[in-house]
Amino acid sequence: MEVVFDNVTYKENSRTPLEKTYLRKFTVSLEGAKVYTFLGDSKSGIDKLGGLINATSSPIIGKVRVNEFVNNGKYIRNVGKLRMNASVIAANPNDMLFNKYVKDELSFGLKYFKYKVNKQSIRVVDALKLVGLSEDYLKRRISDLTISEKKKVAIASSLIFNPEIIVFNEPSMFLINKDKEELIRLINMLVTKYKKMIIITTKDTSFAYSVSDNIYIVNDGEILARGPKTIIENTGVLKVNNLEVPDIIDFVNVSNKMGANLSHTNNILDLIKEVYRNAR
Amino acid sequence: MLDNKYFTSFYPVNSSIHKLNPVIKILCFLLMLVPIIASSDISLHLIMLFAVIYLLYSSKVPFRFYFDTVYSLRFILLIVVLLLAFKDFYMENAACIIIKIVLVMLYLSMMFYTTSPSELKYGIEKILSPFNLFNINISPLINASVNALVFFPNLFITEKRVLVSASSRGVDYFHTDIISRFYALMLSFKNTFRLARERNKKVIFSASLKGYSTHKYRTNLRTNKVTFNDVFMIVLFVGFIAFYVWQRSIS
Numbered sequence: 001m002e003v004v005f006d007n008v009t010y011k012e013n014s015r016t017p018l019e020k021t022y023l024r025k026f027t028v029s030l031e032g033a034k035v036y037t038f039l040g041d042s043k044s045g046i047d048k049l050g051g052l053i054n055a056t057s058s059p060i061i062g063k064v065r066v067n068e069f070v071n072n073g074k075y076i077r078n079v080g081k082l083r084m085n086a087s088v089i090a091a092n093p094n095d096m097l098f099n100k101y102v103k104d105e106l107s108f109g110l111k112y113f114k115y116k117v118n119k120q121s122i123r124v125v126d127a128l129k130l131v132g133l134s135e136d137y138l139k140r141r142i143s144d145l146t147i148s149e150k151k152k153v154a155i156a157s158s159l160i161f162n163p164e165i166i167v168f169n170e171p172s173m174f175l176i177n178k179d180k181e182e183l184i185r186l187i188n189m190l191v192t193k194y195k196k197m198i199i200i201t202t203k204d205t206s207f208a209y210s211v212s213d214n215i216y217i218v219n220d221g222e223i224l225a226r227g228p229k230t231i232i233e234n235t236g237v238l239k240v241n242n243l244e245v246p247d248i249i250d251f252v253n254v255s256n257k258m259g260a261n262l263s264h265t266n267n268i269l270d271l272i273k274e275v276y277r278n279a280r
Numbered sequence: 281m282l283d284n285k286y287f288t289s290f291y292p293v294n295s296s297i298h299k300l301n302p303v304i305k306i307l308c309f310l311l312m313l314v315p316i317i318a319s320s321d322i323s324l325h326l327i328m329l330f331a332v333i334y335l336l337y338s339s340k341v342p343f344r345f346y347f348d349t350v351y352s353l354r355f356i357l358l359i360v361v362l363l364l365a366f367k368d369f370y371m372e373n374a375a376c377i378i379i380k381i382v383l384v385m386l387y388l389s390m391m392f393y394t395t396s397p398s399e400l401k402y403g404i405e406k407i408l409s410p411f412n413l414f415n416i417n418i419s420p421l422i423n424a425s426v427n428a429l430v431f432f433p434n435l436f437i438t439e440k441r442v443l444v445s446a447s448s449r450g451v452d453y454f455h456t457d458i459i460s461r462f463y464a465l466m467l468s469f470k471n472t473f474r475l476a477r478e479r480n481k482k483v484i485f486s487a488s489l490k491g492y493s494t495h496k497y498r499t500n501l502r503t504n505k506v507t508f509n510d511v512f513m514i515v516l517f518v519g520f521i522a523f524y525v526w527q528r529s530i531s
Contacts, residue, residue: 015342016342017293017340017342018293051444054448055454055455056444056447056448056454075455076455079452079454079455079456080450080452083447083448083449083450083452084450087448088448090445095441095445096445096448097445098441098442098445098446098468098471098472098475099471100471100474108446108449108450109449109450111450112446112449112450112451113449113450114450143478157449158449161449
């Protein structure tokens with residue numbers, strides 16, 4: 001599986017006083033079952049990547065290639081296959097959920113992609129379990145759910161038809177710490193066990209550091225830095241781009257300045273072990 | 281922000297028309313209606329049309345938004361022309377009637393694009409405030425009317441979101457033929473309408489939380505003050521009425 005952005009420029013409200021350019025000469029190539037994270041603030045334009053990947057929006061200049069499909073503003077034949085293989089989960093679940101009941105929402109994709117329709121009832125329950133919700137949620141109205149429950153239903157409704165590429169826009173938004181940890185475990189399972197490509201667009205640097213393989217730092221529609229996740233251990237890069245330094249990296253950097261010899265870790269438990277080893 | 285292109289939605293840019301007092305805009309519309317209804321002189325209507333086009337230009341709202349509004353009326357205008365031809369009206373009279381319809385639609389479009397819903401409510405309340413002398417509370421009626429107008433842009437915005445979400449999950453709207461697009465619209469219409477109504481209720485509720493009560497006089501913190509441009513507008517539209525009266529007196 002492959003996602004390639006080839007010199008993409010994306011604008012909205014062209015030829016009006018409110019014209020805005022979100023991506024400028026954006027070029028990146030993503031391949032294989034990994035977690036790719038695009039880090040940037042609200043002005044960076046990273047929230048538009050999902051729409052370009054699943055062809056619900058089109059670039060003004062350049063093209064986006066997803067496996068054999070090319071999105072360059074022209075007609076795309078068999079676009080349903082593209083969208084079944086590249087699913088986008090919106091930052092705000094209210095932008096994505098439109099059915100009245102949870103069951104209708106989950107089974108919508110299965111029904112219209114005609115994917116394992118005969119196993120609909122089983123898949124719907126399994127999708128809820130995957131995101132930590134019980135079967136009781138099936139009969140509930142979407143409008144009665146809390147925002148974090150809606151977020152989980154949005155994730156479940158995208159995973160249910162087994163896409164190869166999953167784009168998460170601000171996945172940690174509206175989730176409490178416990179739910180974030182469950183989501184990290186889910187993402188790791190999707191990559192290692194089910195060989196999915198995960199693309200995350202976020203400004204939550206702590207979440208990105210915990211889960212990513214490769215990180216791209218985006219500012220004002222351009223990629224300013226790219227590399228493995230260790231690039232955000234360089235706090236200067238983050239501060240210049242208006243991004244928060246993860247607490248875990250800040251702690252290690254400050255401790256090392258005071259003479260401790262700690263190495264960077266992914267999560268708090270490993271950090272505690274590292275501190276314990278050093279303290280002896 | 282392309283969602284603001286729908287008729288009755290507010291288009292927020294910085295222009296001299298946006299800074300006009302909403303009461304003056306509504307008053308000028310009422311003044312404009314006098315020669316539109318009473319006069320059948322094409323020269324006056326053409327002068328009014330050029331004046332309104334200049335106002336549209338000053339509003340800094342893209343012309344194609346106004347053109348879309350008039351273009352959507354093309355069948356109504358065609359029917360009017362055919363009916364008039366059937367009744368043996370002269371071309372000049374037919375053109376006059378068409379210009380009347382276009383003038384009203386263009387001015388109303390300009391008013392909605394350049395006046396926010398809360399300013400519009402304030403303007404209508406002020407115009408109808410004499411009714412308060414008769415102990416008739418007009419605020420709930422105005423609130424309901426403006427909320428009903430604001431519902432349609434909400435409906436279109438919600439429809440777009442639902443179509444994007446449905447397209448991502450198997451019911452395509454963007455890369456398909458017209459029949460499939462119609463099918464996608466029909467499939468999503470019930471949910472779109474329900475969500476738009478819920479959103480409208482939330483907008484009304486949040487407005488009431490900010491002090492927009494319908495039971496007593498509201499505080500309007502951002503109402504544009506009357507300036508030279510407002511006076512000029514009033515003089516211009518009174519001038520049209522004066523021109524009509526002068527024409528009648530000499531004929």
